[in-house]
Amino acid sequence: MSTPITPEPKEGHHFIERADAWLDARTGIDSILHESLDEPIHGGARWAYVFGSGLLFLFMSQVITGVFLTFYYVPSADHAHTVVSYMVKVVSSGSFIRSIHAYGSSGIIIVLCLHVGQTILYGSYKGKRELLWLSGCILMALMLGMSFTGYLLPWDEKAYFATAVGTNLIAEVPWIGPLLQKLVRGGDQMGTLTISRFFVLHVFILPGMLIAFIVGHVFFFRKAGAAGPINEDPIEPKLPSVPFYPRQVLMDAAFAVVLIGILAVIAKMIPMDLGPSANPADTHFLPRPEWYYRPAFQWLKYLSGRWSLVGGIIMPAILALVFAAVPFLDRKLERRPWKRPITVGAFLLFLVCYTGLGFASYHDDYSDPAMAAQMHKQDADSQAFMNSPFIPETAGGGTPANVASADPIVVKGHALFQSQSCNSCHGEDATGTAAAPALTGVGAKYSEAQLEALLHAPNIKMTAGGMQPVALEAKDLEALSTYLRQLH
Numbered sequence: 390m391s392t393p394i395t396p397e398p399k400e401g402h403h404f405i406e407r408a409d410a411w412l413d414a415r416t417g418i419d420s421i422l423h424e425s426l427d428e429p430i431h432g433g434a435r436w437a438y439v440f441g442s443g444l445l446f447l448f449m450s451q452v453i454t455g456v457f458l459t460f461y462y463v464p465s466a467d468h469a470h471t472v473v474s475y476m477v478k479v480v481s482s483g484s485f486i487r488s489i490h491a492y493g494s495s496g497i498i499i500v501l502c503l504h505v506g507q508t509i510l511y512g513s514y515k516g517k518r519e520l521l522w523l524s525g526c527i528l529m530a531l532m533l534g535m536s537f538t539g540y541l542l543p544w545d546e547k548a549y550f551a552t553a554v555g556t557n558l559i560a561e562v563p564w565i566g567p568l569l570q571k572l573v574r575g576g577d578q579m580g581t582l583t584i585s586r587f588f589v590l591h592v593f594i595l596p597g598m599l600i601a602f603i604v605g606h607v608f609f610f611r612k613a614g615a616a617g618p619i620n621e622d623p624i625e626p627k628l629p630s631v632p633f634y635p636r637q638v639l640m641d642a643a644f645a646v647v648l649i650g651i652l653a654v655i656a657k658m659i660p661m662d663l664g665p666s667a668n669p670a671d672t673h674f675l676p677r678p679e680w681y682y683r684p685a686f687q688w689l690k691y692l693s694g695r696w697s698l699v700g701g702i703i704m705p706a707i708l709a710l711v712f713a714a715v716p717f718l719d720r721k722l723e724r725r726p727w728k729r730p731i732t733v734g735a736f737l738l739f740l741v742c743y744t745g746l747g748f749a750s751y752h753d754d755y756s757d758p759a760m761a762a763q764m765h766k767q768d769a770d771s772q773a774f775m776n777s778p779f780i781p782e783t784a785g786g787g788t789p790a791n792v793a794s795a796d797p798i799v800v801k802g803h804a805l806f807q808s809q810s811c812n813s814c815h816g817e818d819a820t821g822t823a824a825a826p827a828l829t830g831v832g833a834k835y836s837e838a839q840l841e842a843l844l845h846a847p848n849i850k851m852t853a854g855g856m857q858p859v860a861l862e863a864k865d866l867e868a869l870s871t872y873l874r875q876l877h
């Protein structure tokens with residue numbers, strides 16, 4: 390050790406000074422603060438630089454609100470929707486925190502666009518900043534992964550169907566697609582394993598990677614230094630430098646206050662909605678992703694069928710590669726945007742196309758009357774669900790009436806009755822709905838063998854009513870029919 394340990398300050402100093410000296414002797418905090426706050430910015434502080442720290446701030450806000458949401462969340466197809474509706478309808482400020490988190494993800498996308506736009510227009514990726522750019526590209530991909538995995542977790546109709554579309558796309562990957570899809574879903578169908586996989590990605594793996602890459606990104610940024618205004622030499626800056634603190638710190642802080650202020654106002658005025666629980670049997674639901682995925686969604690609509698491999702996988706992959714390669718392709722040190730028509734032009738063209746596709750998607754939905762009616766119905770359904778009181782779960786993950794049974798086979802049968810979506814037509818406790826009759830008394834009507842045969846091959850009337858043949862293993866089928874036969 391070259392620096393001797395400084396002796397503890399004597400009595401009589403101000404408490405703060407003493408505490409600081411105590412801490413500094415053990416951590417070197419003073420030089421760390423000096424390093425981070427007195428970083429030189431060539432050309433001085435600017436509002437154009439606030440987006441990076443704005444992103445960091447939003448990320449921290451997501452972590453904090455996310456931790457609160459995790460206190461209540463249960464990653465299971467049986468319970469996820471109930472606990473989220475509990476959070477929204479019962480927990481005080483639960484809806485507010487959930488809304489901040491949900492709108493925060495949109496906020497991140499917007500600020501991300503501004504950050505990337507500023508970097509491209511200013512040519513700030515030039516001059517030995519390739520790793521800085523690449524770590525940024527990975528952060529962007531991780532963020533998109535965060536919003537994709539987070540969207541499923543409430544397990545309402547829109548979450549379920551949008552993720553079904555998203556994961557269907559994975560199957561388009563050549564050769565390994567179907568396997569990959571199975572891996573992501575945790576099986577052929579979406580269910581509890583899909584939720585728990587998405588949950589682990591959303592809460593552990595992706596945030597862990599994000600933190601690691603944020604550290605790397607900030608490190609590379611510090612190493613290269615701020616690129617400065619567009620007429621600055623990105624490698625050997627000539628403009629006089631001004632320390633990061635206080636002006637830039639204050640600008641960054643002001644931007645953070647604006648961001649959280651906007652989020653809070655929107656979260657308070659328009660709480661993020663939660664739709665009815667996912668019903669895989671609902672064949673009318675029109676799945677729609679978050680607004681920032683809308684253009685991609687529309688693009689896939691144009692290039693569906695035999696073009697889906699090209700449109701859904703190959704072209705986006707090429708686009709991503711070209712984007713990641715920008716600092717390798719555009720190597721001149723010229724930074725003024727009007728002198729760099731190709732990079733800047735390509736970026737603006739992409740923005741125009743992406744926005745255009747987004748508008749086309751909304752236009753398609755609301756210009757066709759049948760489609761518009763369905764979209765409005767879906768909105769109305771979620772509003773109605775939001776306004777209805779919270780209904781707690783009871784034993785067995787179902788409704789009380791007949792799950793009081795201690796017989797595990799009956800409990801399992803009841804669970805299958807729900808997971809197979811029989812409840813969507815026959816009602817929660819098989820007490821019947823407008824779509825299908827009550828099943829009470831089928832035990833007297835059919836023997837076990839007859840009932841199983843009927844479930845395997847529904848009769849004409851059942852098929853006409855939309856009922857599908859049950860495809861379950863012998864044991865599960867037995868549990869389902871045992872449950873049905875004990876209903877009275």
Ligand code: HEC
Pocket residue numbers: 670806809810811812813814815824825826828831834843844850851852853854855856857859869873
């Ligand atoms: C799309 C709606 C729908 C779904 C989903 C559905 N059913 Fe049905 N089911 C019907 C209709 C409609 C009938 C009555 C047909 C008739 O006889 O009029 C029926 C009849 C039945 C019957 C015969 C009742 C009787 O008294 O003869 C049984 C048993 C039955 N369903 C069990 C199930 C089970 C178990 C599931 C889940 C695997 C299921 N259904 C899912 C619509 C549905």
